[in-house]
Amino acid sequence: MKYWQYLVRRLAGILVSLIGLSIIIFTTSRVLPGNPARMALGALASEEQVQELAAEMGLNKPIPLQYLDYMQGLLVGDLGTSLETKQAVSTDIVNYLPATLELITVSMFLTVVIGIPLGVIAAQNKDGLTDNATRLLAFFSVSVPGFFIAIMFQLIFGYLLEWLPITGRLSAEHAAGVSKFTGFLLVDTILSGNLAAHLDAWAHIILPALALSLAGIGQVMRITRSSMIDVKDQDYVEAERGFGLPSWLVTYKYTLKNAFIPTLTILGLLYASLLGNAFLIELVFTWPGLASYGVTAVLNNDFNAVVGVTMTIGIAFVSINFLVDILLGRVDPRIRLAMEEAT
Amino acid sequence: MKLDEPVATDPLLTVKDLEVGFESFDGFAEVIDGVNLSIGKGEVVTIAGETGCGKSVTMKSILRLLNQPPARVNGEITFDGTELLSLSDSEFERVKGQRMSLVFQDPMSSLNPTFTIGEQLTDTAQFGGDSDTGVIEFFRRKFSSERDEARERVLEMLREVQMPDPENIMDSYPSQLSGGMRQRALIAQALLNEPDLLIADEIGTALDVTIHDQILDLLKDLIEEHDLSVLMITHNLGVARQVSDRVYVMYGGRIVETAPTEELFENPKHPYTQGLIASIPRLTGDEMAEGIDGSIPEYLDPPRGCRFAPRCPYATAECEQGRPEMYQGTNQSGVECILYDETVELSDRPTVEETRSHMTRRSGSLMGDD
Numbered sequence: 001m002k003y004w005q006y007l008v009r010r011l012a013g014i015l016v017s018l019i020g021l022s023i024i025i026f027t028t029s030r031v032l033p034g035n036p037a038r039m040a041l042g043a044l045a046s047e048e049q050v051q052e053l054a055a056e057m058g059l060n061k062p063i064p065l066q067y068l069d070y071m072q073g074l075l076v077g078d079l080g081t082s083l084e085t086k087q088a089v090s091t092d093i094v095n096y097l098p099a100t101l102e103l104i105t106v107s108m109f110l111t112v113v114i115g116i117p118l119g120v121i122a123a124q125n126k127d128g129l130t131d132n133a134t135r136l137l138a139f140f141s142v143s144v145p146g147f148f149i150a151i152m153f154q155l156i157f158g159y160l161l162e163w164l165p166i167t168g169r170l171s172a173e174h175a176a177g178v179s180k181f182t183g184f185l186l187v188d189t190i191l192s193g194n195l196a197a198h199l200d201a202w203a204h205i206i207l208p209a210l211a212l213s214l215a216g217i218g219q220v221m222r223i224t225r226s227s228m229i230d231v232k233d234q235d236y237v238e239a240e241r242g243f244g245l246p247s248w249l250v251t252y253k254y255t256l257k258n259a260f261i262p263t264l265t266i267l268g269l270l271y272a273s274l275l276g277n278a279f280l281i282e283l284v285f286t287w288p289g290l291a292s293y294g295v296t297a298v299l300n301n302d303f304n305a306v307v308g309v310t311m312t313i314g315i316a317f318v319s320i321n322f323l324v325d326i327l328l329g330r331v332d333p334r335i336r337l338a339m340e341e342a343t
Numbered sequence: 344m345k346l347d348e349p350v351a352t353d354p355l356l357t358v359k360d361l362e363v364g365f366e367s368f369d370g371f372a373e374v375i376d377g378v379n380l381s382i383g384k385g386e387v388v389t390i391a392g393e394t395g396c397g398k399s400v401t402m403k404s405i406l407r408l409l410n411q412p413p414a415r416v417n418g419e420i421t422f423d424g425t426e427l428l429s430l431s432d433s434e435f436e437r438v439k440g441q442r443m444s445l446v447f448q449d450p451m452s453s454l455n456p457t458f459t460i461g462e463q464l465t466d467t468a469q470f471g472g473d474s475d476t477g478v479i480e481f482f483r484r485k486f487s488s489e490r491d492e493a494r495e496r497v498l499e500m501l502r503e504v505q506m507p508d509p510e511n512i513m514d515s516y517p518s519q520l521s522g523g524m525r526q527r528a529l530i531a532q533a534l535l536n537e538p539d540l541l542i543a544d545e546i547g548t549a550l551d552v553t554i555h556d557q558i559l560d561l562l563k564d565l566i567e568e569h570d571l572s573v574l575m576i577t578h579n580l581g582v583a584r585q586v587s588d589r590v591y592v593m594y595g596g597r598i599v600e601t602a603p604t605e606e607l608f609e610n611p612k613h614p615y616t617q618g619l620i621a622s623i624p625r626l627t628g629d630e631m632a633e634g635i636d637g638s639i640p641e642y643l644d645p646p647r648g649c650r651f652a653p654r655c656p657y658a659t660a661e662c663e664q665g666r667p668e669m670y671q672g673t674n675q676s677g678v679e680c681i682l683y684d685e686t687v688e689l690s691d692r693p694t695v696e697e698t699r700s701h702m703t704r705r706s707g708s709l710m711g712d713d
Contacts, residue, residue, distance in 0.1 A: 235452040238408060240463075242447075243532065244440015244472040249481065257457045333516040334456055
C-alpha cells in the first residue's frame, strides 16, 4: 500500500468520525432543556405562536428525522438560521471564522518560530543558564492562564506603555481603506494595497496571538529540548560529528529533523487546544471571532449555531491532524515505508 | 624487565598512561587505569576484552567523544607527532575529520533514519573534516558542481565496498537496507575522506555470522588497498585473529597482555587471555570451557592489586598487594602478571590447558562474553 493510499483510507475514517460527531452534537443540542422556539420568540410570545414556530422549525418531528433534514441541508451548505443573529449560520461562520483562524495561525506561527529555536538552544546548553531560563519560562507560560497573561499584556503594552492597541482587529480609521477578499485582515490589507492598514492589523493581532501562544511555546520548547537531547545521544549523530561535519549542520539538519517528529505531533494537538483557548483571549481583546460567537450561541441555546460551530471546529481539528499525518510521512520516512511494506 | 614504552615501530598513534574516570552520584569511578598502546603506520591492531572492560571508553577518549565532565581524561595521546589532548576543540576536529575515521558498533543505529544514504554520504564526502564551513559557504558549495563530484565519489566508494545496486541505494533510506548493506554503507562513509587511521568498534558483530565474515574479508581488502592503520575493538578473539597484526588484551581498564596475533594465540600468557582463548568454541570435539568465572570488576571500588585476581584461578595473596608490572616477553609482547616475574619457575607458569581444566571444573560459571 502506498502512503497516499493510506492517507485516502485515513480520509474515509475522518469522514466517519465527522458523521459521528454530527450525530452526537445534533442529538445533544436537541435534547437539552429549553425550547428553542420559545427562546427565539421571547417571553412575551403566546403558546400558539411558539407551537407554530416549533412546527415550522421541525422541532416536533422525531430527532432522527430532524437529523436527516439537517444533514440534507448541510449537503447544500444550509446550516439553518441562528436564533440570535437571525442570519444563516453559514453566513455567520463565514463572517467570524477568518478572525479566529487568523489569530490561531499567527499563534501557531509564533509557537513554531519561538518554541523550536528556544528548545534547540536549551538542549545545546543542557543544564546551563539558557536551559534554566527557558525552563522557568516554560513553567510560567504553561501554568499561568492565558487570559491572565492577556490582561497583563493589555495593562503593560496597552495601558502603561501605550505601544499597542488592546481591542479589535483594526483601527476605525483604516476600516474604510480595506476591501474584503478573504476575511483574513493580514491578507486583505495587502490585497487592498494598504500598507498602513496592514501594519495596523499586525499591531492589533500581536498581543492576543502572543497571549494565546505562550502555553504552546512552553510545551513545544520542552518537547523540542527533550527530543533534541535524546537524538543528540544517538549513534548516528555521534558518527556525523565524528566525520567532522560542521556542528551547526549536525544540529540543525541531522538532529533537528529527527527531533521534530514528536514536536510535530504536539503541534497538531496544540492547534485543537488553541481553538478552545481562543475564546478567553477573544473575550479579553474583544476579538470578533468564532469562539465568542460559539459561546454566545451555547448560552442562548441557539442550537443551529452550536451545531454549526462545533462542526466547524471538528472539521478544522481533523484537517489539521490529517495535515500532520501527511507531514509526518514526509519528515519520517520510516512511517511512510512501514506503511508501504505492511501490505 | 618493564615494558611501558609503546611497542609499534614507526607509530602513527601512541597512547601513553591514559587514565579516564567518571564522576557519578556514587563517587569517582576510575575506569581506564594507565593504558599504553600504539599503532604503527599500516598496522592493524585489536583491543580485545569482555564488554565493560574499557575498550570503548579508550576509543572514545582517543576521539574525544566523552563528555567532560562527567569524564576526566589524563595522559598523552600522540597522533603522527601531534599531542591530541592539548589541542583546542576546533583544531582537534580538523585532525579528526581529515585524518581519522570511525565505524560505529551498531550498523542499525549509526545511519540517520530520516535522510537517504546518498544525502548523508554526499554531505560527508563534501563537508566531512571541514567543520568550519559556515551556512552561506555550505549552500554555495552544495549547489555547485562540487556536489556532483562528491556524489560520484560516493558512488565509487559504494561500488568499492561491494554494495549491490549503488545507484538505487543512494536514494534509499537506512530502514530499507539489510544489516550487511548498512554496514557496507558505514564503511564507505568512513573511508570517503581518505583517513589515515580507521577506528572500528565491534565491526560487524551485530550481524549474522556469514555476513560478518564477508564484512571482515572486505575490511581486510580495503585496509590493504587504502594502506590504512586500523584500531579494531572487539570482544571476539576470533575477529582479532582474522584481521589484526597485533592484539592488546584489556581487562578492567588495563592492558593485561599484548603480543603479535600469532604469538598471542600460540602462546597466551595471562590467565585472562588463556581463559578467553579456552572459551572459543572449537569443532575438534575437545571439551570447551564454559567461560571465566565471575564478572568484570566494580570500577567504583576496584581490587587493589591485579584487577583480575578475584577471578583468577592462580591468584595468590601477592596478587592483591599491588599492580603487577608489565613483563616483556619478546620485543613486541608483554604481560601484566606476577607469574611472569623472572624469579618464577617456568613450570609454575600456567598454560591454556591448565586454565581450561580450571574453568571446566567449575559449574555454573559465567560465560565471559559472546
